[in-house]
Amino acid sequence: MLPGFRGSFDYNVDDKGRILLPVPFRDLIHERVVLMYGPDGGVSGLDLEGWERIMDRAVKNERDWSPGFRRFVASATEVQKEVSHRISIPPHMLDYAGLQAPSKGLILGMGCRFEIWKPEHHLSWARSNHVSGLLAESARAAGAPELV
Numbered sequence: 001m002l003p004g005f006r007g008s009f010d011y012n013v014d015d016k017g018r019i020l021l022p023v024p025f026r027d028l029i030h031e032r033v034v035l036m037y038g039p040d041g042g043v044s045g046l047d048l049e050g051w052e053r054i055m056d057r058a059v060k061n062e063r064d065w066s067p068g069f070r071r072f073v074a075s076a077t078e079v080q081k082e083v084s085h086r087i088s089i090p091p092h093m094l095d096y097a098g099l100q101a102p103s104k105g106l107i108l109g110m111g112c113r114f115e116i117w118k119p120e121h122h123l124s125w126a127r128s129n130h131v132s133g134l135l136a137e138s139a140r141a142a143g144a145p146e147l148v
Helices: 048-064 067-074 093-098 117-128 129-139
Strands: 008-013 019-020 034-036 041-049 076-078 086-088 103-109 114-117
Touching: 008 019, 034 048, 034 093, 041 048, 041 103, 048 067, 067 076, 076 129, 103 117
Parallel strands: none
Antiparallel strands: 008 103, 019 086, 034 041, 034 076, 041 114, 103 114
16 A cells, blocks of 8 residues: 555644644654645645655756745745654644634645645535536546546
């Protein structure tokens, strides 16, 4: 089985702005996590090694970076995974995702990364017709039309 972030998990943001990583994600993240503003209102996260691989490729094309990609890079923040498998989400990222400490949240596995969402925001995003069309288009483009 290929490693990767998969699944959907409910979680709590504690009063210190920390989340407990889902059990299936714990071995995928060694010591450091890079968090950044996600493209659709959540916070994206990936292990430090994954971030370094992306940046090794991207730095060669820095002149061609879109404003959106520049936003990802500018918002990137490295955080330490605690021994208890918790990570701290910086206050500005909690605010970006519409989360407060303490509150309920949603963690989604996205293959090479994961996303942290306020459940209501994700539900609204997922129900939008625009997203349904993008999902169908993406599945067909990936050669997996049976997913739509």
